[in-house]
Amino acid sequence: MPNHIKFSFSSCCRNLFLALAFLFLSISSAFAGLNVATTTEDIASLVKEVGGDHVSVTSIAKGYQDAHYVEAKPSYMLKINRADLLIYIGMELEIGYLPLLIEGGRNPNIRLGQPGLLDLSSSIAPIEVPVGEVDRSMGDVHPYGNPHYPLDPANGPLMAGLIAGRLSLLDPDHAPEYKTNLENFRKRVDAKLKEWSARMERFKGTRIVTYHLLWSYFMKRFGLEYAGVVENKAGIPPSPKHLLELADTMKRQKIKLILTNNYTDPSFSNLLAEKTGATVLVLPGYVDGVPEVRDYIGLFDYLIDKIERALSH
Numbered sequence: 001m002p003n004h005i006k007f008s009f010s011s012c013c014r015n016l017f018l019a020l021a022f023l024f025l026s027i028s029s030a031f032a033g034l035n036v037a038t039t040t041e042d043i044a045s046l047v048k049e050v051g052g053d054h055v056s057v058t059s060i061a062k063g064y065q066d067a068h069y070v071e072a073k074p075s076y077m078l079k080i081n082r083a084d085l086l087i088y089i090g091m092e093l094e095i096g097y098l099p100l101l102i103e104g105g106r107n108p109n110i111r112l113g114q115p116g117l118l119d120l121s122s123s124i125a126p127i128e129v130p131v132g133e134v135d136r137s138m139g140d141v142h143p144y145g146n147p148h149y150p151l152d153p154a155n156g157p158l159m160a161g162l163i164a165g166r167l168s169l170l171d172p173d174h175a176p177e178y179k180t181n182l183e184n185f186r187k188r189v190d191a192k193l194k195e196w197s198a199r200m201e202r203f204k205g206t207r208i209v210t211y212h213l214l215w216s217y218f219m220k221r222f223g224l225e226y227a228g229v230v231e232n233k234a235g236i237p238p239s240p241k242h243l244l245e246l247a248d249t250m251k252r253q254k255i256k257l258i259l260t261n262n263y264t265d266p267s268f269s270n271l272l273a274e275k276t277g278a279t280v281l282v283l284p285g286y287v288d289g290v291p292e293v294r295d296y297i298g299l300f301d302y303l304i305d306k307i308e309r310a311l312s313h
């Protein structure tokens with residue numbers, strides 16, 4: 001079949017599918033509260049904390065997926081089409097698919113400058129922001145700084161604060177409840193932070209290696225330091241030269257731990273571990289990344305537990 005016919009056939013099918021699905025959803029959607037779509041499960045968990053029973057929330061990326069790389073499926077456009085609010089991480093984490101999904105979602109309320117679209121990155125202080133001109137020619141996926149800020153638990157209440165403000169704007173009748181829920185969440189995180197910090201205190205200054213720069217905010221919060229990163233640059237697999245140099249550094253500095261995440265090919269980290277005697281610890285990067293991690297606070301309970309155990313050996 002010639003290419004242009006294939007293209008028009010598939011786009012015709014997609015349009016028909018979208019039209020039928022939109023019709024079905026408009027008939028079947030019975031929830032009276034706010035429909036919120038999020039790009040990650042971490043944000044979805046925060047929306048549940050603040051919104052309680054007055055919101056229905058759905059995440060585009062699953063917790064076991066890399067939120068840098070998500071396929072722009074028509075079913076995700078449907079989520080955006082039926083949403084009152086779409087919340088995302090920003091700092092170009094979702095640049096590969098979110099603009100396509102918003103375009104395909106055809107929701108006039110979910111556009112830049114509209115209250116139906118919320119970028120959470122304005123709530124936090126970014127780290128690893130490059131100085132000078134941004135050069136993406138090397139494929140760096142962190143061109144405007146590190147977007148993995150939900151992994152500092154102190155950022156959770158800041159993100160939740162922005163969410164509470166936007167839910168209150170869209171649903172003023174329940175604003176007092178959103179405020180109360182936010183305060184309760186903030187108190188729970190504050191108490192947990194004291195516990196987590198106390199448990200991690202003895203590891204302050206410990207140097208580790210990670211596969212991706214996923215853990216930078218977490219490490220900064222708890223005083224862990226980088227001996228190196230397996231990727232050459234964020235999003236770029238290591239060259240043999242880089243791996244050899246990193247193995248040398250690790251042996252010299254007696255680095256015992258390589259942190260990686262459960263959606264990444266572990267072969268490079270395993271190779272380094274073989275060469276250096278270090279241990280590879282595979283962790284979820286998001287809520288729902290493993291079945292035990294059901295919410296935002298639970299994510300840190302799980303991470304602290306695993307890292308504390310690994311560093312104690």
Ligand SMILES: [Zn+2]
Binds near residue numbers: 068141142148214234
């Ligand atoms: Zn990243």
